[in-house]
Amino acid sequence: MENTAHLLNEIDKKLMILLRDGRTLIGYLRAVDQFANLVLHRAIERIHVNDKYGDMERGVFIIRGENVVLLGEIDREKEQELNSKLTQVSVEEILDAQRREIESKQEKNALLRQRLKQRGINNNLMLEDND
Numbered sequence: 001m002e003n004t005a006h007l008l009n010e011i012d013k014k015l016m017i018l019l020r021d022g023r024t025l026i027g028y029l030r031a032v033d034q035f036a037n038l039v040l041h042r043a044i045e046r047i048h049v050n051d052k053y054g055d056m057e058r059g060v061f062i063i064r065g066e067n068v069v070l071l072g073e074i075d076r077e078k079e080q081e082l083n084s085k086l087t088q089v090s091v092e093e094i095l096d097a098q099r100r101e102i103e104s105k106q107e108k109n110a111l112l113r114q115r116l117k118q119r120g121i122n123n124n125l126m127l128e129d130n131d
Contacts, residue, residue: 007032010073015040017063018070024048025061026074036065047094049101052087054094 010029017025017038027043043061047054089097116122 007036007038007071010071014074016046016070016072016074017068019063020067020069025058025063026055027058027061033065036068038063038065038068038071047098048086049094049097051085052089052094052097053083054089054091056091 007029011032013029015027015029017027017040019025024046025040025043026046027040029038030041031039040058040061040063043058044055045058047056
């Protein structure tokens with residue numbers, strides 16, 4: 001409970017949260033419980049692909065504490081500085097870029113699996129972790 005008590009100091013602040021599945025959420029922390037479950041208000045999911053990003057509106061978002069990898073308050077000056085180096089695109093465009101990026105990684109992994117198999121190496125477990 002001691003660690004989650006520190007989260008109470010973050011109530012009503014704008015936070016960025018990195019989830020275990022790789023998603024990034026940004027929103028205002030409204031509630032936290034003893035398990036570090038979080039409630040974000042006005043949440044967006046930010047998707048980055050290379051030098052582009054897009055924001056998907058998520059509204060109220062409930063996050064299980066065990067899925068949080070990283071959590072931090074957003075420094076508005078640094079956010080503006082970083083966003084000036086990136087290009088914001090529409091949700092449709094960033095989702096399409098994300099899909100192409102995933103397909104490219106899958107093709108590379110399939111080719112690597114094929115090459116390893118040709119050499120008599122069965123390394124599927126290692127490659128699955130990197131997908």
